[in-house]
Amino acid sequence: MGFDVIVVGAGLWGSACARHLAEMGAKVALVGPAEPENAATHDGVFASHYDQARITRRLDGSRDWARFADAAMRRYATLEAQGGQSFFYQVGALMAGPEYGAGSDYMRDTAAVAEVEGIAHEALKGRALAERFPFFAFPDGILGLFEKGGGWINPRAHVAAEIASGIAKGVTLVRDEVVQVLEGSDGVTVRCAGGEVLRGDKVVVASGAFSKASGLLPEPVPLKAYARTIAFVEIDEIEANRLKDMPSVVYFFPNGAGDCYILPPVRYPDGKTYLKIGGDPVDVELTTVAEMKEWFRSGGDAKAVSYMADQLFKLMPSLSSQGVTFGSCATSFTPQGNPLIYGQTDRVFALTGGNGAGAKCADEIGRLGALKVMGQALEGQGYTTSFLP
């Protein structure tokens, strides 16, 4: 007998969708490879969650994204308990940017959404901002919105929690890459690279940026994938202790000159502690699967790293670092900036489009995907987006 639903992609969204489908009573297969041991020589697909930290916050310029995050964050503790994995670190999240003039739109939108949605936060500027976060040297005119309930999640541990919880509820995990999804009149056939063939009633393609790969969805999904470099600034124990009250930060530079995000001290599997900064100076689009794989294997762009490190040291002039390393990742954006949760046919569904913000709210997006596949309308779930391209 086949599965009710086969979920392609055991990443942040696919693992959450599979778990919710199982809770809704479906017989589910979750298909996707584990993280490669050596990215530089890996020939298969990659994921956008192979890291130790992603910022989590309700504060957002978009009401829908604020609500996705809120719904997911309310369930973190339950998921941690059910999945036997801690993944949430409540160190607070600070959104900072110009209060007026060029580049102030996002801060204004965020403050307005926070007001309407009742998101608990403090607004700080000038001396109050400097005293509260003495390790940052924000220029004059910067407004900070601080959400005490935010912080960061470990995306690997989040995926592990969803998978463990899903398996406990009956999900079958298949560690392989899918090479082809075929739809017939009586169901779907999913072929894996290792030769396994799975049969089911419906399929959900939740393969992140790789949802663009041919053979998975009947129609191309309108995602634009961009190369992203991440700089890891190593710090020693003394510095980590000095920065122990540092929150996660999203910072819009004065005069609309770009933005960056910064993770506070996080210990990585190599035993070292890093601050992480992202915010590429230029957007480089990755148009084919071959380009995406090549980019992930490349390990990032040294020029982007030096730009980002400069930004970090400008904001944290007293930062004492042991050196900078870097990595590569990809973010995928949709035409309207919304997650895509829709059926391309009655049996084949797309669940993708993280828009650089999909880690924190993965559990809610996965739940919405599960509802859609189970034939329920997403109107009435409290969101304004149609979830369509």
Ligand SMILES: Cc1cc2nc3c(=O)[nH]c(=O)nc-3n(C[C@H](O)[C@H](O)[C@H](O)COP(=O)(O)OP(=O)(O)OC[C@H]3O[C@@H](n4cnc5c(N)ncnc54)[C@H](O)[C@@H]3O)c2cc1C
């Ligand atoms: C550098 C960087 C920083 C980010 N920072 C944040 C942040 O601070 N906060 C935040 O909320 N979000 C952040 N994001 C965004 C977030 O990580 C993504 O939105 C999220 O990973 C999307 O989840 P996903 O499941 O769609 O994709 P992924 O996490 O990429 O998972 C997709 C899965 O599909 C699998 N797959 C692909 N092809 C196949 C196939 N053919 N067969 C089977 N499996 C397949 C992959 O192995 C992978 O496991 C960041 C992203 C990047 C790149």
